[in-house]
Amino acid sequence: MPANDRMLRIGLPSGSLQEPTIALFAKAGFSITVSSRSYKPGVDDPELTVRLLRAQEISRYVEHGFLDCGLTGRDWIENNGSDVVRLEEFQFSKSSAKPTRWVLAVPEDSPIRSVKQLQGKVIATEAVEMTRRFLAKHGVTADVEFSWGATEVKVPDLVDAIVDVTETGSSLRANKLRIVETLMESVPQFIANKAAWKDRWKRAKIERIMLLLRGALAARDKVGLKLNLPKKNLARLLCELPALRRPTVSQLSVRGWVAVETIIDEKIVREIIPQLKSLGAEGIIEYPLNKVVY
Numbered sequence: 001m002p003a004n005d006r007m008l009r010i011g012l013p014s015g016s017l018q019e020p021t022i023a024l025f026a027k028a029g030f031s032i033t034v035s036s037r038s039y040k041p042g043v044d045d046p047e048l049t050v051r052l053l054r055a056q057e058i059s060r061y062v063e064h065g066f067l068d069c070g071l072t073g074r075d076w077i078e079n080n081g082s083d084v085v086r087l088e089e090f091q092f093s094k095s096s097a098k099p100t101r102w103v104l105a106v107p108e109d110s111p112i113r114s115v116k117q118l119q120g121k122v123i124a125t126e127a128v129e130m131t132r133r134f135l136a137k138h139g140v141t142a143d144v145e146f147s148w149g150a151t152e153v154k155v156p157d158l159v160d161a162i163v164d165v166t167e168t169g170s171s172l173r174a175n176k177l178r179i180v181e182t183l184m185e186s187v188p189q190f191i192a193n194k195a196a197w198k199d200r201w202k203r204a205k206i207e208r209i210m211l212l213l214r215g216a217l218a219a220r221d222k223v224g225l226k227l228n229l230p231k232k233n234l235a236r237l238l239c240e241l242p243a244l245r246r247p248t249v250s251q252l253s254v255r256g257w258v259a260v261e262t263i264i265d266e267k268i269v270r271e272i273i274p275q276l277k278s279l280g281a282e283g284i285i286e287y288p289l290n291k292v293v294y
Contacts, residue, residue, distance in 0.1 A: 006047050006201055006205075007047060007048070007049055008047055008048055008049070008068050008069065008196075008202055008205045008206065009049045009051065009066070009067045009068045009069075010048060010049070010050055010051070010067065010068065010069050010070060010071075010209075011050075011051050011052075011053050011058040011061055011062065011067040011069070011070030011071070011072070012025075012032075012050060012051070012052055012053075012058075012070065012071055013052070013053070013054070013055035013058065013071060013072055013073075013188075014039065014052040014053060014054055014055075015054060015055065017055060017073075017188065018034075018052065020092055021071060021188075022034065024090070024092060024213060024216055024217070025213070025216075027216035027219065027290045027291065028209070028212035028213045028215065028216040028290075028291065029212055029290075029291075030043055030044065030045055030048070030209075030212075031043065031044040032050060034052065039051060039052045039053065040052075047205060051067065053070075055072045055073050055076050056076050056079075056080075056126070057076075058070040058071070058072035058076070058191075059072055059076055059077040059080050059082035059084055059191060060080055060082060062082065062084050062191050062192065062193050063080075063082045063083050063084050063193065065193050065195065065196075067193065068192065068193050068196035068202055068206075069087075069190065069191060069192040069193065069196060069202075069206050070190075070191055071090070071188050071189070071190055071191075072188065072189065072191065073100070073186045073187070073188055073189070074089070074184075074186045074187060074188075074189050075100070075102055075127060075130065075165070075184055075186035076127075077189060077191065078130060078184070079127045079128075079129050079130040080129070081129065082191075083194070084191040084192065084193065084194070085191060085192040085193070085194055085197045086189055086191055087189070087190045087191060087192055087206070087210060088189070088190045088210055088214070089187050089188070089189050089190075090187070090188050090189070090190060090213055090214075090217055091187045091188075091217070092187075092188065092217065092220075098167065099185040099186055099187045100165050100166065100167050100185070100186050100187070101165065101166055101167075101182050101183075101184070101185050101186070102127060102130065102163060102164070102165050102182070102183040102184045102185075102186065103163070103164065103165075103166055103172070103179045103180075103181065103182050103183065104118075104123075104134075104161060104162075104163050104179070104180045104181045104182075104183060105152075105155075105161065105162050105163075105164060105172055105177040105178060105179050105180065106155065106156075106160070106161045106162075106177065106178055106180055107155050107156045107176060107177060107178070108176045108177065108178045110155075110156065110160075110161075110178070112160070112161060112180060113180065114180065114181070115134075115135070115138045115140055115180065115181055116138060116139075116140060118135065118140050118142045118160070118161060119140050119141060119142065120141065120142060120143075121142050121143070121159075121160035121161060122142065122143045122145065122158075122159040122160050122161075123135075123142055123143070123144050123145070123159060123160065123161045123162065123163060124145055124146075124147040124151050124154045124155075124158065124159040124161075124162050124163075125144065125145075125146070125147055125151065125162060125163035125164065126146065126147050126148075126149075126151065126164075126165075127163060127165075127183075128144055128145075128146050130163070130183060130184065131144050131163045131183070132144050134163075134183045145159070147162070151164045152164065152171060152172065152175040152177060153175065155177065161180070162177070163183060165186075166179075190206075190210055190213070192206055211293065212291065214293070215290075215291030215292055215293040216290060216291050218291070218292040218293070218294065219289035219290055219291050219292040221265060221266050221267065222263050222264065222265055222266060222289055222292060223263070223264060223266045223269060223286050223287060223288060223289060224261065224262070224263055224264075224286070224287045224288075224289055225261070225262050225263070225264050225269065225272075225284070225285070225286055225287075226259065226260070226261045226283070226284070226285040226287070227259070227260050227261075227276055227281040227282070227283060227284040227285070228252060228257055228258070228259055228260075228281065228282045228283045229257065229258055229259075229260055229276075229279065229280060229281045229282075230256060230257060230258075230280045231256050231257060231258045232256070233279045233280050234249065234258055234260070236279060237260070237276070237279050237281075240275070240279070241272060241275060241276075245262070246262070247260050247261060247262035248260070248261045248262065260281075263289065263292060269286055273286075
C-alpha cells in the first residue's frame with residue numbers, strides 16, 4: 001500500500017461505552033479528542049480515522065467495509081448476524097470490568113417464572129433478533145416488539161416482559177423488575193472487515209493497536225512498587241510476601257543494600273507497605289501503570 005494511502009478506519013462506540021473506550025485508548029497511547037457536535041473525533045495518529053457510532057451499528061459498518069475494524073459488544077455482533085473477523089475480547093464496561101448481561105425481566109409480582117410461560121405474550125426489547133432466537137430455542141412463540149428506549153417502564157402496562165441489558169441490575173430493581181433468565185453475557189470485541197484483515201498493512205496496524213490495548217487492560221488495577229532493602233532481609237521478604245512475584249532485584253552502590261522492583265495488585269499495596277517497613281525497607285515508591293505487555 002502506498003504510504004499516502006495508509007489509513008485505517010476504526011469505529012468506536014458512542015453512548016455509555018464512549019468514555020471508558022476513549023480512556024482505554026488513552027492508556028494505550030492514542031489521544032482521541034471529541035467535539036460535542038461531531039462524531040468524527042480527532043486522533044494523534046495520522047494513520048487512523050476514528051468514527052463514533054452506536055454500538056448497535058458498528059458490526060454492520062465493519063462487515064460492509066465502511067469501517068476496517070471496530071470495537072463493539074458481542075451482543076450486537078450476534079444480534080446483527082454480522083459476518084466479520086472476531087479478533088479479541090477486551091473486558092471492560094461503563095461501571096466495572098464485569099460483562100454486561102441481557103436478561104429477561106418481568107414485574108416483581110408477575111406470575112411468570114420461566115421462559116416457557118411467555119407463550120403468546122408481548123416482549124419489548126432493543127435486541128429483537130437475539131430475543132427471537134432465544135425464544136425459538138425454547139420452543140416459545142411470542143410477540144417481540146422493538147423498544148426505542150426506556151424499556152423498563154413498559155411493563156406491565158404495555159408489555160408482559162422485557163429483554164434488556166444490565167451491568168449491575170440497579171435500574172431493574174429501581175423499576176421493581178425481577179430477572180427470570182439471562183440470555184447472554186457480553187463484553188466488547190475487536191472485529192475487522194474480512195478484506196481489511198487480508199490486507200498486510202491494515203492487519204499489521206490492527207495487531208499493533210490490539211497489542212497496546214491488551215497492555216493497557218493488563219495494567220488495570222495494578223501498580224508498580226520500588227523499594228530499597230537490606231540484602232540480608234531479601235530472602236525473608238520473598239518468603240513472607242508471596243504477592244511480590246518475580247521481582248527485579250539489583251545491587252545498590254551502598255554495600256549490603258539491594259533495590260527491588262515489581263508489579264502488584266493495587267488493592268493489596270496498603271497491606272504490604274507496612275510489612276515492607278517492618279523488614280527494613282526504605283524509599284518505597286508506588287507508581288501508576290499505563291501498560292503491561294507480557
